[in-house]
């Protein structure tokens with residue numbers, strides 16, 4: 572987190588990262604917090620298959636990812652699920668069918684900043700398989716994978732790998 576050196580308040584090269592959650596200016600006392608960000612990840616499931624997206628950008632380009640993303644300001648986590656699944660897959664989510672499973676911490680690196688996240692995992696069962704219309708989507712690919720064939724090495728993020736280690740025990 573060395574890239575932020577100059578204080579956005581006084582302009583001096585006196586900003587210091589505390590190694591965990593905030594930058595402080597030794598000159599004017601300004602403080603900038605890098606708080607934990609909320610994010611959702613949704614297991615879209617039909618019988619014993621799940622629908623995963625393939626990331627088309629860094630971090631972890633090319634790896635498999637659960638649909639989801641960061642919680643926006645003033646948004647509930649369930650609203651995030653609904654918004655993200657529509658943006659990524661044009662799926663019209665019925666919020667009452669979202670099942671909260673667990674949460675796990677993760678670190679999301681983006682443009683040299685480490686964002687600590689708390690990933691909230693949901694399961695969303697669909698009555699039939701569907702395919703995403705990629706022309707309307709912000710993703711490059713999505714695949715149905717039988718849970719038995721899921722290789723954790725193909726999963727993009729550590730929190731999701733850890734999640735699936737437990738999730739796969741119960742299939």
Ligand SMILES: [Zn+2]
Nearest residue numbers: 578581596599
């Ligand atoms: Zn300052």
